[in-house]
Amino acid sequence: MPPSSLHASGERGLPSLLPSLRKEIKHPNISLITMALLEIKGVYKKFFADGKEMEALHDVNLTVADNQFVCFIGPSGCGKTTLLRIVAGLELPTAGTVTIDGMPITGPSPERGMVFQEYSLFPWRTILDNTVFGLELKGMDKVKRGYKGRQYLKMVGLQGFENRYPHELSGGMKQRVAIARTLVNDPKAILMDEPFGALDAQTRNTMQSELLRIWEEEKKTVLFVTHSVDEAIYLADAIVIMSARPGRIKEIIDIPLPRPRSRTSTEVNQIRDSILSDLRSEIASR
Numbered sequence: 001m002p003p004s005s006l007h008a009s010g011e012r013g014l015p016s017l018l019p020s021l022r023k024e025i026k027h028p029n030i031s032l033i034t035m036a037l038l039e040i041k042g043v044y045k046k047f048f049a050d051g052k053e054m055e056a057l058h059d060v061n062l063t064v065a066d067n068q069f070v071c072f073i074g075p076s077g078c079g080k081t082t083l084l085r086i087v088a089g090l091e092l093p094t095a096g097t098v099t100i101d102g103m104p105i106t107g108p109s110p111e112r113g114m115v116f117q118e119y120s121l122f123p124w125r126t127i128l129d130n131t132v133f134g135l136e137l138k139g140m141d142k143v144k145r146g147y148k149g150r151q152y153l154k155m156v157g158l159q160g161f162e163n164r165y166p167h168e169l170s171g172g173m174k175q176r177v178a179i180a181r182t183l184v185n186d187p188k189a190i191l192m193d194e195p196f197g198a199l200d201a202q203t204r205n206t207m208q209s210e211l212l213r214i215w216e217e218e219k220k221t222v223l224f225v226t227h228s229v230d231e232a233i234y235l236a237d238a239i240v241i242m243s244a245r246p247g248r249i250k251e252i253i254d255i256p257l258p259r260p261r262s263r264t265s266t267e268v269n270q271i272r273d274s275i276l277s278d279l280r281s282e283i284a285s286r
Contacts, residue, residue: 037221038064038087038189043096045082056082058246060096066188069215069222071232072240073275075282079247080225084191087223088114100188110134113182117194119174121166127177128153128162134185152180155214172203179214189221196231208234212259229275233268234261241275244282251278 045057056079064070072080085091087098089108098105100112121130132140132149140148153162156176166174175195182190196204208231215222226232232239236255243250253275257267 037066039099041097043093046094055246058248067219069237071224071236073232074242075244077245078242084225088112088191110185111188113187113190115178115192115195117197119178123166127164131181152184156180192224241278
């Protein structure tokens with residue numbers, strides 16, 4: 001899916017260090033957006049603690065197309081995870097709407113699979129049984145769900161580990177199980193909250209490449225929260241940069257580079273420097 005299918009609204013006329021890569025932030029004409037999967041309109045989120053109000057998100061507007069890989073990055077506490085949880089249906093916005101295929105999101109659904117930084121596997125269940133847990137809840141026949149579970153474990157490189165238990169796997173292997181468990185339910189969108197944050201650098205790089213391979217095979221929309229600029233550039237069709245709290249969309253940067261991407265190319269370094277400059281200015285403005 002071409003990066004130009006991502007739209008945001010709320011600001012105009014941002015300074016441009018990379019004119020060919022940056023997108024003007026503007027109100028999209030929704031009727032002209034083809035194959036829009038996810039629409040976030042006027043989303044605000046407020047929390048109340050100790051009698052005080054805290055605004056986590058402020059007027060977030062975004063349209064994401066089908067099959068697009070979008071990364072979210074911003075200062076700590078800017079609301080990236082909160083926004084992802086709202087899309088997942090785990091939290092409701094204080095104001096605004098979120099729709100998928102035109103239908104409002106009012107709660108969790110298998111059509112939006114969530115992958116957390118923690119592996120969240122059941123220690124008493126085998127790897128196969130962990131993978132097909134959602135299918136089991138749906139009442140799918142044991143033979144059918146076993147067949148489907150083995151297919152996805154093979155896809156993520158865990159063929160032969162079906163009867164192992166989580167404590168027998170490395171961190172990277174556990175996260176592969178979490179990804180297979182999400183994919184087996186055939187979601188329209190995969191929501192990933194720093195899924196590789198706890199992995200060592202070498203395993204993290206491997207998992208990034210594996211995720212891209214799976215994404216290209218499965219053709220899913222992916223929303224991916226990260227604190228790593230390098231990770232975002234390597235993975236994304238487009239990067240959404242969020243402001244310091246209250247979080248709003250400050251800018252969108254398209255990444256039109258072919259895959260697989262060099263992590264050290266001149267173009268990548270230019271994009272990295274630009275994003276880091278944006279993030280430094282947001283942190284300094286706190």
